[in-house]
Amino acid sequence: MKVRDVMIRGGLTLKESNTFYEASQLFINNQVEVIPILDEKEILISLLTKNDIIDNYMKGTKPDINIKYLSHSKKNIIDEDSKIDNYVNDKESYMAVKNAQGKFVGIFSVNNMLRKGITNESEKINELKKKLNCTYECSQGRLNCTELDAVIESSFDGIYITDGKANTLKINKSYEKITGLQRKDMINRNMYELEKEGYISKSATLMVLKNRKTNTIEQEFSTGKKVLVSSNPIFDDKGNISMVVTNVRDITELYELQEELAKNMKLTEKYYSEIEAMRIQYLNLSDIIAKDKTMLDLLEVAKRVANVDTTVLILGETGVGKEEIAKFIYQNSMRRSKNFIKINCGAIPQNLIESELFGYVKGAFTGANKEGKMGLFEVADGGTVFLDEIGELPLDIQVKLLNVLQEGEVERVGSVKPIKIDVRVLAATNRNLEDMTKDKSFRADLYYRLNVVPLIVPPLRERREDIIPLIQHFLSQLNKKYNFDKTFTIEAVNTLYNYNWPGNVRELKNIVERVIVMSSSDKIFENDLPIKNLANIIKKNSTSDDICNLKEAVGKVEANLISKAFDSAGNVRDAAKMLGIDASTFVRKRKRYLEQDVL
Template sequence: MEINYKIMKQVLNNSINGVVIVENSDDILYMNKKAREILGIQGKRNEKSNEILKKDDLSKLQNLDIEGFHKIHYNNRILVASTLSIIDEENIKRRAYILQDISKYEAAVEEISKYKELTYTLEAIINSSYDGIYVTDGEANTLIVNGAYERITGIKASEVLGKNMKDLEKNGVLNQSSSILAIENRKPITIRQVIRRDKEILVTSTPVFSSNGDITYVVTNVRDISNLVNLKNELIDTKALNERYLTELQHIKNKLVNTPEIIIKDSNMLKVMEMAMRVAKVDTTVLLSGETGVGKGQLADFIHKNSLRAKENYIEINCGAIPENLIESELFGYEKGAFTGANKQGKMGMFELASKGTLLLDEVSELSLELQVKLLKALEEKKIYRIGGEKPIPINSRIIAASNKDLKQMVEKGSFRDDLYYRLNVVPIHIFPLRERRDEIIPLCLKFLEDFNKKYAMNKFFAPITLNKLLYYNWPGNVRELKNLVERMVVIAPEDELTEELLPEYIFNNHFSKENLSHTEIGKDLQCSDMSLKEATYEFEKSYIRNAIKKYGSLKKAAKNLNIDPSTINRKLKR
């Protein structure tokens, strides 16, 4: 049964593909509706194809292979075309072109490719993040886990992908889900999360909303804070240790109240006092070294007062101040009739007097080698013999030795026994000279001035320039020299103000630095002395007011020039 031409034409005109039939290479025999639409042309059936189609476009069609599908660009369209050769009974050759417009599909494919590239880029960004990234949907189902999350938590992506956060909580993978909290509260949530009961991390979950307000995703940033937690714990431990040190320091300062001439403003001296406080609690032998006048006696007294022997005797003997022929009897005592001029009842020595207490052997370097042997024997055997006595006397005294000479050098020169040196040098403590503790000079000056004002019922005060001169003197005699000089100035000063004219000439000749200092520079040096603000303000104000009264001749004129009420000056002077 032959198909009717009209039926065939109707079928072709309703085809989604374009059909063009060409005869004699360029005569268009037939073009269906879709072909005209695709090619964007209008023409009649018998028109020449080269009159309807552009020459370049016609060649594109004519040069197509007989078989296969080909993609061509035609009038800004992308077409898939195939060619069919037709020969009828009369041996007439015709060619049919089958066309399909795939422009929209190509655009879709290109869009899909772009999305794929974007997806790849986003995945690369997410996986290159140093922080962990964990993404769930609006129902808390796990969608994305990056490599950093695996590294930080030790959880593999395969363990959680597709799983709900509630199930992960239930199974103990994590103690609490910030994603669930973000969904419930509809806002960003930050918590410290524990992974598998031992790994602690910091997580921040942020909900992502759709245009209609629904939560579509929850993005969680994960950061390992184990090191921070460790640092925090170390900081807490360090803080606790500092607090303990501060408590010990305060304890030391409280103890210093009983030794008023020891003033601690220097860091090195603080270490000295910390060591002294530490050894005070045990009965070990201590060797104090330092120049003459640095305060070895005061430190020995401090050790005794803070020891378990504090309620017993504290005996001090200066080995260099007693003649050599008497020092043995002073140390060990003697029996009656031991030598001519001896006490008829005999006499106890320093070792016996210090029994259960503390014995300070000051300037121990001055002992003769013969007496050093006897001292060593007494320390080793813990017993002594009085001169002229035959009965051993047990001793129980804590020994503190002090020397202004380098005992180690004396050992090397043979003037001090090495065995005695090692017996005394159990805990060595070196006291720094006053010129290396300049922060303590002004506080000591003020302390000694206060003591001597009370002793002599006076009301003397330092001129600022005088304090500066004292501050920069070298003090070869150290604290003892400073104390004696302050007493001398208090006693000989004709007026209450202690001016620089009262200073001996050697103070100026042996100056450390800062010659010709002005009165106004004392403010800076008072700060350098590490005095408290209250103390420094008090001293400056006192000197300033008294200088003003001296300059203007009366309290009233001084008050006027200082722009304060006379009653205020009077009240301050009384204080």
């Protein structure tokens, strides 16, 4: 007779990708002893037992680890065409059965084989006697085996043995320790009574006596302990159940871990929902595209700051979107119905900047309007002024700006009469104003007056979760603008995602527009991208056919890198960071190459 003739067909299965938590749930929710593990092609590779689950739990295995990393057995896998004689004396109670293609088809159980009368039970018991070297007797509900008693008593698992009528015969000390119950209160008592009196929540032994097969259940005791119990029937020569042996494992801590995991999952969902709500709430009020948590946290702070009239200094590299943050603050402020005046301090000629900002009276200077002119601060009265590139403001104008911030008034050029105004000032720069105060190129009192609430906009390389949404946003805009239907390939998107973006969002937008306009097909490939990084510069400078002095060649590459980094970053600190050197080293080397007229 072959294995396929007596095996239990089909059953629960697990994949290698399933987690320890999922496997545990499957064992807890189903009365099974073993579950086969399949690979991605449905090939049977190993067998996971309830003891594997418990052992891994005791080792502190994390709930989210894949079961392919757990310790489990591969030896108890047999072929369906094997003869059952090969497994009569096998120590494995359960074996997974595979077909000729290696796929799982069922479970082979020695106990199941015994129930069907396929082997001689008395021969099996005699063989067991030899192995244990002891005399096995079961008479009038009593066990007599010194060595077997010692084995049972020393077991780490709790063991509970009843006869075929559910009368308690033996309990070991581990059972007492795990459950908190005393054996003196349970020996010789029937499981029906113990269940009825509430010692246990439900009895696996009674289930075995009813359905004549192994049962695994969760059990709770009057002491509050929760355990996983597995009850197995032992049959006599006539096929009647002579005893039921129950193994007990404490899973109280497993339940606590499960509850903690469930709480953490709920918290994760809660946090995700909050972040998504923040994103929707904030982004509906501005043109900002943000998905990265770093950027969403910044927007949350900006939203709080928007509700008060305090001065805000927005810092960050060139192209990160400082102006968008300023607009976001304005749109969420009480002044959103009033003017928003943007002033680029670096774009106005120095000889005109005072009159542009503060205005002038008639006849103030040659060429002036005969009626005089209102300055931008007066135009913005009641609203918001955004001073972009504040670091470019000349020192003499800084004095007047300080007066606006402190006194809330301006003086037109050629006038001695101050004009009261009510404006909120937002300022932005990619320069280090603190360093500028040290070299006297920026007034310290103005810096401290501006730096009431500093907001640092992170560079695009530090908020990579925003890159793909920004690409999609710019792509959608440009497709609509030019009536295109162009898309990026996965390779192209991946290249854009991994690029360092020294020019930040501005550079990203320019590159997306360039490739959309220049590409000849509707698919934009990786080769279409005009991205050049520092590695390209080194390669370009080091592939010359001419042989020259090594020191000179290295100097040329270094000078080129310093020049490119400074042009991209716009300031010493960020340029040095791009090259992975100290700012002082960058300044020293750049100065030397400038003196050598190499840069």
